[in-house]
Amino acid sequence: MAKDDNSGKDLAAADSSGVGHEGAPAGTAVVVRDAVANPGFPPHRPRVTDLDPSAERRAERTVYTLFYLSIVGSVFAIAAYMAFPIVPEDPGSVRMNNLFIGLGLTLALMAIGIGAVHWGKALMFDHEGIDERHPVRGSDETRTRAVEIFQEAGSESGIGRRTLIRNSLIGALIAFPLPAVVLFRGLGPQDDNPAALLSHTMWKKGTRLALDPTGTPIKASDITLGSAFHVIPEGLQDLEHGRLEEKGKAAVLLMRLKPEDLNELPERKGWSYDGIVAYSKICTHVGCPVALYEQQTHHLLCPCHQSQFDVSNHCEVIFGPAKRPLPQLPIAVDSEGYLIAQSDFTEPVGPSFWERN
């Protein structure tokens, strides 16, 4: 494409005389009548390396030394790989391995780069030149010829005439991306309605609250004032598959406040037990685990976007982008003193989705 009209030609003298480049086609530039005259190039200033042969030799030496250094760096990287192997039992060995290989490779690449730039700046031909920009519009004969080529191709291939071939090709191209759609669908839930999956968790009536990660059931008497327990439904740790998916929905934070500090909604009076409350740990904003519990202010902070929930006030949002309070898990105590869920969450946990009511 680019045609170098002036390659290798010294234009400095011609242009600094203010002649400009009137001979060149204007291209797409708008030519105004009162255009400022082209000031041309400033006078050419020779470099030290142009005038002083010893400086030139020194620059040459610098450049090839840098290239030799690059070789040293490459060899050093290979040597470092062998001298500092990664020992599986010792994470500290990764550090030395990365450090020295990295230093070697940095030297290898940086020395080539710096050497090349220095070569270009100090030793290569440095006289200023002009490459004119070509007009974007092609010449008339080029344009006519291009149209001809298209017409020839159309008639020679017969794409306008053989409609069956053309249409089946279009059909084939449309069908080709479809397998991708099916394959990606396969990554999602298979036989269930995703909205229904998001609306229900593993909690159901009578499920014991268990400690994360051991799965030990929790007794109400275990929870002292000011405690925060990270809770999973009992049985979750034994799931063969889908454990993380279930945990991602069912994770619960269990806290004990003074009963008089709790301001409970009238319809949720029976959902706590002696100041023990259980709330979903999944933020209603975008689903981060909300677990930064301040036991004195009873505030829960989401670390991702700083939403704050007031545990003493049914986890109402007091700051941040979350729109809904954290869903509360209704809890009770069974005959053996273990905490159990009264039911599943009464609303979907986590962030909003289209089908959420």
Added chain:
Amino acid sequence: MTTINKPKSAGRRKSGRRHPLSSVALIAIGLLFTGGAYAAFSTSTANAETSATSQQTIGEGKKLFAANCATCHGLAAQGTGSGPSLIGVGAASVDFQVGTGRMPLQMDGPQAQKKAVQFTDEQIATLAAYVSSLAPGPGLPDSNLLDAKGNSAKGAELFRINCAMCHNVAGAGGALTQGKFAPSLDGVTSKHIYEAMVTGPQSMPVFNDMNISPESKRDIITYLKYLENNPSPGGYALGSLGPVSEGLFLWIFGLGAIVALTVWITARSN
């Protein structure tokens, strides 16, 4: 036997910190060994709660308390408008709050901050003995739980589940609401980590033995000490603060280097 181990290890840590001042360190070691014997004595009594603690120790603690703590916590530690009741907080709470310098409180603020410790180990022990004599509460941890020789992998898992959301996965600390923050755990002694878990100082929730068993607490301490004593495999960790410090570093030094290189490449050679 086991109780004698703890003050010894505490002494070693102290002297390590004062290493450049070797004469001071020597005196400190000497003092700590004498104080250590006393601390061992008062530790075992604190574990036994009320019965075995000598009445004299409690009396001394009461005097110290009246002079230094009663203004806010009340003469009988019953609490006032400016400080909570200390009845039932136990020796662990006193040892943590006073032993890290958080108490006596320097000034009102979002939270009490760590500062130079205001009392000697001996005085802290008498204060703890006095407060734990008021009502049963969490005692000082057993020294075999503080040896950092548990299972660090298990400790890391428990730390990620229970602690990392506030204290950062590498224990570097993090922000809470309205000026409060979870402090960095780097350099905090095993004893203070254990006591903080048991007592839940300030904003921190309580992690009692039913939630995280003493063995598991030992694992968590092991993990934290592992982090403290082993260099980060990824090289310089920039405070382990994640994208904030790493991003800032790249914006300033990475972009700065690119700008400098660009200026050099396009500058005329002379």
